[in-house]
Amino acid sequence: MSLRRIHIDRLRRELNPQQWAAVSAGPGPKLVIAGAGSGKTRVVTYRVAYLIAQGVDPSNILMVTFTNKAAREMLSRVEALVGPEARRVWGGTFHAVGNRLLRGYAHLLGYRPNYTILDEEDQRDFIRLCITDEGIPLKEVRFPSPALVRDVLSFSRNTGIPVPEVLERYHPYFLEWAEVLERVEGRYRDRKLSANAMDYDDLLLNWLRLLREFPEVSELYGRKFEHILVDEYQDTNLLQAEIVELLASKNGRNIMVVATTPRAYTPSGGRATRTSSASPSATLGPRSSSSR
Amino acid sequence: MRPTRPDGPKPFLVPVRDVYEEARFVVGRALELRDEGVPLNRIGVLYRAHSHSMVLQGELARRGIPYEVRSGLRFFEQAHVKDVLAYLRVVHNPYDEVAWRRVLLMIPGIGNMRAARIWERIRGSSDPLDELEEAGDFLPSYVLPSWRRFVEDVKALREAQSPGESVEIVLSSDYRDYLRTTYDDPESRLEDLYQLAVLAGQYGSVEEFLTQLVLLGELYGGDLRPDLRDPERLVLSSVHQAKGLEWWAVFVLRVVEGAFPSPMSLREDEGEEEERRAFYVATTRAQQELYLLYPITDYTPSGSAVLMGPSRFIRELDEDLYQVVRSEEMTG
Numbered sequence: 001m002s003l004r005r006i007h008i009d010r011l012r013r014e015l016n017p018q019q020w021a022a023v024s025a026g027p028g029p030k031l032v033i034a035g036a037g038s039g040k041t042r043v044v045t046y047r048v049a050y051l052i053a054q055g056v057d058p059s060n061i062l063m064v065t066f067t068n069k070a071a072r073e074m075l076s077r078v079e080a081l082v083g084p085e086a087r088r089v090w091g092g093t094f095h096a097v098g099n100r101l102l103r104g105y106a107h108l109l110g111y112r113p114n115y116t117i118l119d120e121e122d123q124r125d126f127i128r129l130c131i132t133d134e135g136i137p138l139k140e141v142r143f144p145s146p147a148l149v150r151d152v153l154s155f156s157r158n159t160g161i162p163v164p165e166v167l168e169r170y171h172p173y174f175l176e177w178a179e180v181l182e183r184v185e186g187r188y189r190d191r192k193l194s195a196n197a198m199d200y201d202d203l204l205l206n207w208l209r210l211l212r213e214f215p216e217v218s219e220l221y222g223r224k225f226e227h228i229l230v231d232e233y234q235d236t237n238l239l240q241a242e243i244v245e246l247l248a249s250k251n252g253r254n255i256m257v258v259a260t261t262p263r264a265y266t267p268s269g270g271r272a273t274r275t276s277s278a279s280p281s282a283t284l285g286p287r288s289s290s291s292r
Numbered sequence: 293m294r295p296t297r298p299d300g301p302k303p304f305l306v307p308v309r310d311v312y313e314e315a316r317f318v319v320g321r322a323l324e325l326r327d328e329g330v331p332l333n334r335i336g337v338l339y340r341a342h343s344h345s346m347v348l349q350g351e352l353a354r355r356g357i358p359y360e361v362r363s364g365l366r367f368f369e370q371a372h373v374k375d376v377l378a379y380l381r382v383v384h385n386p387y388d389e390v391a392w393r394r395v396l397l398m399i400p401g402i403g404n405m406r407a408a409r410i411w412e413r414i415r416g417s418s419d420p421l422d423e424l425e426e427a428g429d430f431l432p433s434y435v436l437p438s439w440r441r442f443v444e445d446v447k448a449l450r451e452a453q454s455p456g457e458s459v460e461i462v463l464s465s466d467y468r469d470y471l472r473t474t475y476d477d478p479e480s481r482l483e484d485l486y487q488l489a490v491l492a493g494q495y496g497s498v499e500e501f502l503t504q505l506v507l508l509g510e511l512y513g514g515d516l517r518p519d520l521r522d523p524e525r526l527v528l529s530s531v532h533q534a535k536g537l538e539w540w541a542v543f544v545l546r547v548v549e550g551a552f553p554s555p556m557s558l559r560e561d562e563g564e565e566e567e568r569r570a571f572y573v574a575t576t577r578a579q580q581e582l583y584l585l586y587p588i589t590d591y592t593p594s595g596s597a598v599l600m601g602p603s604r605f606i607r608e609l610d611e612d613l614y615q616v617v618r619s620e621e622m623t624g
Contacts, residue, residue: 067356068356071356072355072356095507096507099503099507112385112387114384114385114499115385116381116384116385116388116391116502117502117503117506117507118390118506119506121369121374122390122391125390125393126389126390129389129390191389194387194389194415195385195387195388195389195390196385196387196388197385197387197388197389197390
């Protein structure tokens with residue numbers, strides 16, 4: 001019996017029939033909805049192991065998770081199942097994967113590959129400079145703090161909701177500054193570009209731009225990632241969902257997204273509903289026989 | 293009063309090769325315990341000085357394990373750490389405006405106006421670092437010596453072969469004086485920065501070092517999603533802030549001469565007694581398992597190894613009170 005056969009038989013033995021159905025499903029889009037504790041992480045992990053055992057090159061698998069911790073834990077489990085080649089899987093958070101890609105293509109977007117990634121304090125410092133450039137005496141007028149401006153701009157970029165509307169909805173008492181804030185937004189964008197610096201949101205936005213504006217790049221990576229898996233899909237925001245959609249549109253929609261429960265649009269966390277062409281092909285009941 | 297809890301295993305004394313192995317041991321054993329059902333938030337890591345937690349924080353960040361620090365700001369968020377990283381940043385990405393501002397304002401005689409003028413002069417250049425010397429030619433003569441020294445430091449940073457060496461260059465520059473005159477408690481901050489150099493020694497390039505610190509230091513995107521903050525976090529605390537707290541398992545780092553007892557407090561009267569009480573606190577926080585770590589070597593910022601002896605508080609203990617384990621016996 002071949003090693004692959006042995007691996008596959010082992011995977012099947014360790015899963016319940018519902019899980020096995022999801023793990024061994026054929027090509028095409030798959031949405032796995034599972035209750036908490038029903039082993040959805042297990043499904044993603046075993047799916048990756050199954051694909052490798054089927055002969056898919058690990059470097060052609062993209063597995064996106066919500067934390068680096070999750071990515072590492074899942075990949076080490078895949079490694080335990082099918083061996084060290086699992087390390088070549090592209091795994092990580094959206095930001096980490098975005099950064100890895102952008103280091104190679106930054107020049108297409110007017111950046112240099114040695115760009116700086118700004119942490120929150122750096123972002124506030126940049127924004128403070130932009131506010132000063134607008135001639136706003138921060139100590140004299142009641143202007144939103146750089147930290148709040150950062151949050152408003154970030155929310156707007158992640159949801160696609162324009163800045164004035166974000167103010168109107170969540171910070172109406174600052175609405176009088178809407179025009180100034182839009183200009184600050186523009187200044188902040190220019191300033192980051194000339195400083196060769198990206199904030200967290202840029203790692204997603206620029207990744208999306210790269211795929212949208214450079215068809216040869218999206219073709220390349222769409223084809224490279226023969227299989228895309230996204231964990232905690234209910235928590236992806238609009239940008240992340242668009243990135244996934246774009247990549248999946250180029251790989252024959254070989255995508256598996258795993259979600260806890262479908263969640264409606266909740267404005268507070270910078271998430272938004274999105275349309276997904278993934279269709280349910282497997283549903284796991286709550287608390288099935290998997291162990292956690 | 294008597295202890296009411298049934299006996300757990302005897303405390304473990306764990307000699308480890310160096311501070312990296314110390315960090316790996318703690319992380320490895322903590323993950324095993326977690327696997328056995330002890331959540332991370334019931335595991336405490338204690339140390340005598342905040343700087344002792346640095347290499348461990350680096351290892352936790354690298355492996356994406358959530359943790360919280362009870363002994364002050366998270367290491368990478370502290371002003372003096374960001375100062376040093378700003379030097380590395382301007383050399384890695386010479387267009388990094390915010391890092392330039394931070395670096396320029398640390399030079400004596402340079403304030404907002406002059407910093408802005410220098411930035412204006414170099415920002416448009418194809419290589420701002422090459423323009424640096426000339427960009428300062430308008431400075432008054434009393435500022436020029438420190439400006440020239442800064443330019444020399446930048447030159448040295450450009451030639452540095454590793455992130456560890458880069459941090460070391462900053463630490464031997466005028467930044468030392470800045471730190472001493474700007475911050476309270478400069479000696480312990482300096483100690484932090486030596487640890488930063490040790491931590492940097494683990495990374496292959498400045499880019500990798502900077503990226504990992506900002507991207508892996510936290511569940512990033514965590515700022516967007518506070519609900520994702522994992523409540524299950526390993527607890528890092530100074531011994532002093534651990535008074536009255538307990539964990540299922542406790543690791544005490546750097547139980548060596550030169551670290552615990554703290555050399556600074558030994559200089560004071562009654563200092564040793566004070567330290568012995570702190571050691572008592574550290575060793576009575578564990579409900580089940582206590583690990584005393586004893587790194588045999590430490591590194592100076594320049595990378596040379598220094599041999600360390602076990603703490604006097606261990607040497608004065610009856611050997612029946614603890615069991616010695618080699619780190620490889622516990623984690624593979």
